[in-house]
Amino acid sequence: MMNNIKKLHFFLVVALMSMFALPGLSLAAEGPVVSVDWLAKNLQKKDLVLLDVGAFTHYENGHIPGAIKAFGPWQTMNDKFVGFMMPDVEVLAQMLRDFGVNNDSLVVVYDEGVTVKDTEKSARALWTLHAMGHDRVAILDGGFAAWDVAENPITTAVTISTPGNFKAAFKAAKVATLAEVKSKIGSSKVVFVDTRIPEEHFGHEKVSHIKRFGHLPGARLWPDKYMTNAGVDFAPSYLKDIEELKQMAVGVGIPADKNVEIITFSNHGKSAAMGYFVLHDILGYKNVKIYDGSLLEYAPEKGLPMETNSWGYKTM
Numbered sequence: 102m103m104n105n106i107k108k109l110h111f112f113l114v115v116a117l118m119s120m121f122a123l124p125g126l127s128l129a130a131e132g133p134v135v136s137v138d139w140l141a142k143n144l145q146k147k148d149l150v151l152l153d154v155g156a157f158t159h160y161e162n163g164h165i166p167g168a169i170k171a172f173g174p175w176q177t178m179n180d181k182f183v184g185f186m187m188p189d190v191e192v193l194a195q196m197l198r199d200f201g202v203n204n205d206s207l208v209v210v211y212d213e214g215v216t217v218k219d220t221e222k223s224a225r226a227l228w229t230l231h232a233m234g235h236d237r238v239a240i241l242d243g244g245f246a247a248w249d250v251a252e253n254p255i256t257t258a259v260t261i262s263t264p265g266n267f268k269a270a271f272k273a274a275k276v277a278t279l280a281e282v283k284s285k286i287g288s289s290k291v292v293f294v295d296t297r298i299p300e301e302h303f304g305h306e307k308v309s310h311i312k313r314f315g316h317l318p319g320a321r322l323w324p325d326k327y328m329t330n331a332g333v334d335f336a337p338s339y340l341k342d343i344e345e346l347k348q349m350a351v352g353v354g355i356p357a358d359k360n361v362e363i364i365t366f367s368n369h370g371k372s373a374a375m376g377y378f379v380l381h382d383i384l385g386y387k388n389v390k391i392y393d394g395s396l397l398e399y400a401p402e403k404g405l406p407m408e409t410n411s412w413g414y415k416t417m
Contacts, residue, residue: 148205
């Protein structure tokens with residue numbers, strides 16, 4: 102009986118690790134978020150690819166040893182010069198190979214780690230890798246700021262990567278298009294989540310290049326700045342505790358059904374990536390995608406509805 106219990110425990114552990122450790126690989130992440138302690142212990146592992154997605158100048162002023170300078174391009178204008186979207190799949194695949202990514206690599210991404218705007222960069226990179234068919238990705242909690250606060254080593258030496266063998270297996274289900282959004286607005290089966298600040302959601306403010314005020318009809322408001330502790334007591338941009346994130350999800354009107362279809366959006370699709378990361382990777386929602394063009398693409402379209410001064414709850 103005891104042997105059977107031990108066997109069951111072993112297989113449960115293997116199942117929990119399977120998302121982040123492939124058969125035959127010694128390196129396994131703690132989960133979709135890794136701590137600076139974990140990274141410090143595993144920095145020299147051959148299966149690890151560490152990507153610094155912060156600004157070029159920040160990398161040059163000091164970065165984590167072994168990190169690849171990987172600021173971008175994670176987004177670019179589309180062929181109609183509308184929207185700030187994911188580049189062509191093969192362009193991204195070549196970029197990832199240049200960064201040293203193999204199909205079996207564990208990729209850890211990090212950013213400056215000071216504000217949620219920094220963390221958005223890592224979330225966008227993670228979502229892009231997922232869309233490219235690479236699921237073994239984790240974000241360094243607190244980014245470079247957390248690494249620095251812990252007094253871990255820093256270098257200015259540029260890391261030269263060995264080209265990887267990454268091949269893309271694009272997952273269209275990770276990306277919502279304008280046509281898809283148009284067809285699903287008003288559907289009771291789809292939840293739209295706006296990750297911008299309340300002033301933009303309600304239409305009291307907008308950035309200059311977004312053509313109209315407001316949000317997609319029925320969208321729930323969950324600003325990504327509420328998802329981290331950035332700036333609290335001068336702390337790095339650590340993710341909120343999972344229980345607090347669960348409470349917020351309930352509070353903003355996200356259904357409990359983990360299979361519900363969720364489409365996140367923002368101005369340019371960057372803060373929307375934070376919504377994707379928290380909902381999909383932290384809270385376990387299985388059917389989450391980003392409207393990649395977001396309002397930069399949607400708002401100029403004449404005849405498409407936008408709402409101001411309203412809560413998404415009215416469609417629940």
